[in-house]
Amino acid sequence: MSKSNFTRRGLLKTSAVGGAGLAVPTIFTASSASAFTNEPTGDTVTLGFNVPQSGPYADEGADELRAYELAVEHLNGTGADNGMLETFSSKALKGNGILGKKVEYVTGDTQTKSDAARASAKSMIEKDGAVMITGGSSSGVAVAVQALCQEAGVIFMAGLTHSNDTTGKDKKANGFRHFFNSYMSGAALAPVLEKMYGSDRKAYHLTADYNWGYTTEEAIVSSTEAMGWETVNTVKTPLTQTDFSSYIAPVLQSGADVLVLNHYGGNMVNSLTNAVQFGLRDKQVNGKNFEIVVPLYSRLMAKGAGANVKGIFGSTNWHWSLQDDASKAFVKSFGTKYGFPPSQAAHTCYVQALLYADAVERAGTFNPCGVVEALEGFEFDGMGNGPTLYRAEDHQCFKDVLVVKGKENPTSEFDLLEIVEVTPVAQVTYPPDHPQFAGGSLGSCNPGA
């Protein structure tokens, strides 16, 4: 029943076209020329980089795009160096494109809206013949585009998306996430918080009132309560809120001595700035110093909060100050090209592009089902996060998680966070049927066509 659901424009675009003026009407069926959506038949392959270029996450999107451009250079072997290809444990990639085809790319603007992101991804698939879509800076967009890619029969390599749902209730066989998630943040942060602040604490949560906020709050509450903290209150704040004073003012009255800000992006910058402005960090409650925790840190966003991040704990997927060979290689090639160190968003996007290319190379085909097979259960190293597993059951990467702290004496505008602890992967691993990830199923891979 499903006829050609998405086009094979990539085929036409890249192959030499003959027979001018010759009409060749063809109705596509599953048995037609191409075995899967947008099968590249020429000497190039097109990837779609779908990142936010307008709206609040535009700078993060710009950094993602820089990383993708770098990845394409490395894949094609045209860069100044080979970045992480040197350190990547799989040696399938040769620097001659993917399966010998030169990598080309198209870009689009997600606007951090799911409708716009899907429109942009669809145009990449239908018009430009993209065989893989990647990027994005929010979970809403990731879930929406992932579902689209499943339907269209192309691979989706998620960019920055932290909600449990992306590889939980909304997981899809054609979608893969390298970034860590809310659960991992909780599991990594809790022991460090216990060590720093003790196990007898009262926490007050301010939570962004949407899916990502819910999963993060749930993860942090359950992991901190497990070590003995008490949750005094959890308050939902509207996404569109800019001034958080009315939420922060009552915190001290509640008797809490820790404030957890389950906010990201602009919300995080504003709520943290407001909290520091209220002088919460200078207060003594229950005989202890009042503390603030930001579960998901991003250096780009930390920059927006300025000096307010000093001494505040959070977790992050990767940081440029890591000293392993892979991170150093990536920072060097990114920094040489652009003049500043990459963000965690850039890192995860770069790695995702390489992982996809490597999977295709190992599978010997661009067919999504082959790629899925190659990525499922794939174990690798040399990508900046230590030994990593792409788990087959939910397409989530399992790797070390960084617990970071806002640096007291930054030496430059990029030097905002310092790594407190690298939480080993074993500590953040959970079973695939964990209740925080319940519901939803991967389904099976869809090659489209």
Place this chain on the structure above:
Amino acid sequence: MDAIILQILNGLDKGSAYALIALGLTLIFGTLGVVNFAHGALFMIGAFCAVTLSRILTLSHTVIDETKTDFLGNPLKVDVPYIYDIFGQATGDVIIDWAVPLSILFAIPVMVGVGVIMERGLIKHFYKRPHADQILVTFGLAIVLQEVIKYFYGANPIPTPAPSAFTGSFDFGAMLGFDPNTIIYPYWRLVYFAFAAIIIGAVFAFLQFTTFGMVVRAGMADRETVGLLGINIDKRFTIMFGLAAAVAGLAGVMYTPINSPNYHMGMDFLVLSFVVVVVGGMGSLPGAVLAGFLLGILESIASMTQVLDVLPGLNQIIIYLVAIIILLTRPRGLMGRKGVMEE
């Protein structure tokens, strides 16, 4: 009890921001009759005046520090602001620290200039055009202004802290006899409240007690007649536009330590400021101020957990809910004049 006092206090501060933005908008929208969708952009430009001034103050030349290395292992380049060279490091630091208050002086001429250019160059031609055209042109202008700022400053919020003298908070609770730490309030927000009160008072006094203000008020009521009396009302309206832009800009400057400014902050405030103006009633300056404080306080109270436990999600919709109730019970908002923007 103390929880409610706290939220009222909080709402006064929030309200002062709303009132200040709405005041500027109502000067243009409620009185000149122009639906100005670029008003949020004016607020945003004001905020970026503060950013720009602090950038100017920290204009630097680089000195290479051989003892340290940067992230690539090269010798670290340290930026030394020129202001250190002029005033020495100690004084220089103080000046940089006080960048936001200093920006007020910087922002007033800039904003008046922006307002006057906008009115003379664009808005003037739209007084007689339908509101729909005004919306399209000012919205287009807002996007352009926003994108220009984004081009130069990026999309991320830019931290613009208050002078260090104003960090921390004032303990009202202790003063009023409650337990310490129950009612605290940041110093900068108190400054903002006082600042808003001064600006609002000044605008009212200007319109009420000066001849210029009298003519403008007459012009609002009946532009044609005032024109027939041989008074150049156009020129005065231009000045009014400049004044409105300055009010919006100053609101923006002082707001920067509260929320780090970014290029789309104007759009975030745009809808809200229209709601405030309309709830206050078209053409009424006191109405706009009153509505600003009212909505600020109600918003604060709606965010109390005691309220949210009973009505979850109320904090999401409170502003709009109040707007609907007020507009249904009072046809022209709180203090609106008959016949303004009703057709």
Place this chain on the structure above:
Amino acid sequence: MFGLNKKDFTLLLIVAGLTMFAPFLLNPFPEGSAMAQFNAGYPDLMQRFVIFGIFAIGFNILFGLTGYLSFGHAAFLGVGSYAAIWMMKLLTMNVIPAMIMAVIVAGVFALLVGFISLRRSGIYFSILTLAFAQMSYALAYSVLTPITGGETGLQPKMADPRILDAALTEGATPRANLFGLSMTSSYELEVGNWLFTFNAGYYIAAVVMLLAFYLSIRIFRSPFGMMLRAVKSNQQRMNYTGLNSRPYTLAAFVISGMYAGLAGGLMVAMDTQVGPERMFWTASGEVVLMTILGGAGTLIGPVLGAGLIKYMENIISKINSGILHEWFAFLPDGLEDLIVTLIYPFIGKGWHLTLGIVFMLVVIFLPGGLVQGGQKIAAWVRGGKAGSRDKASKSTKPAE
């Protein structure tokens, strides 16, 4: 014909022709050529053109005729979308029940909002509609998450009941269809270097739009439409003559809400996903801009406005610096870099800037919107001949 006068019928025919041949018209450039970037003839964008066309046509029935400026129309589109996706989750993936339900639910919601908001006029009305839409958005994003899916929205899932459909085979994805014809299925035609895509979903949406357009012409030309225009020109006088205008404006509001719901339903039919930001005030603002940009109160204007905005959003935003360099590669290096640097701020991530400039230029130079632009061109073409005759007569004058 169809109860239309000759002029309107011609217009309908032109629109029908344009929509039916859109796959050709929107793909004027051969594949692989540098200009192919400007091709818009791929299914998703063509679908968006007609869907937003419907949305704007409906909006124009309210705004263009009565002058009531609703600033919350996206709420009806969103509510329609949610209704449609729930039909797909519970009943069947066939798009017909989804679209019908979308129209009904949006109509009921519009009746409610309209009944309250129309008690006020002018800016007060606009703010009331805005308030309802913003409340819908905020609640859908947060506390209504169990019904709306919140931030991540709703999509058809394997596990949905879908009582009318046969069970899906393991691993199949539920697809929107019309009695088995999948919305995504396409027929492709290669002519030389050109590739034209005829997409089932697009043609279904286009037929719906033609019906919607036809209906809107009939409304414009009916006594009801006349009454609405009377509301716009002078409501007070109308009331003094003893006519109660409320039922008319309310009917117009509900009809235009149903158009929005239809657009929302079609959106889900073409792309089975709903998210709450569809109801955000910027989305409401967008349809206002589309209508004014095209020409409020004209029949075809809103459709043109919708097309222009969606074209910019989807085509300009995808041009990146790499493509620019490709275009200007024939120039000497220095000049190439200069031109790319000059154009770069306006394309790709700068597409908003271009959009803002276009808004301003249109409203400054074409007060009647794009339609007026079209008329001017038409007049110039016709008048060009007339003008040349004028000139000829002038030039003969001195001879007298």
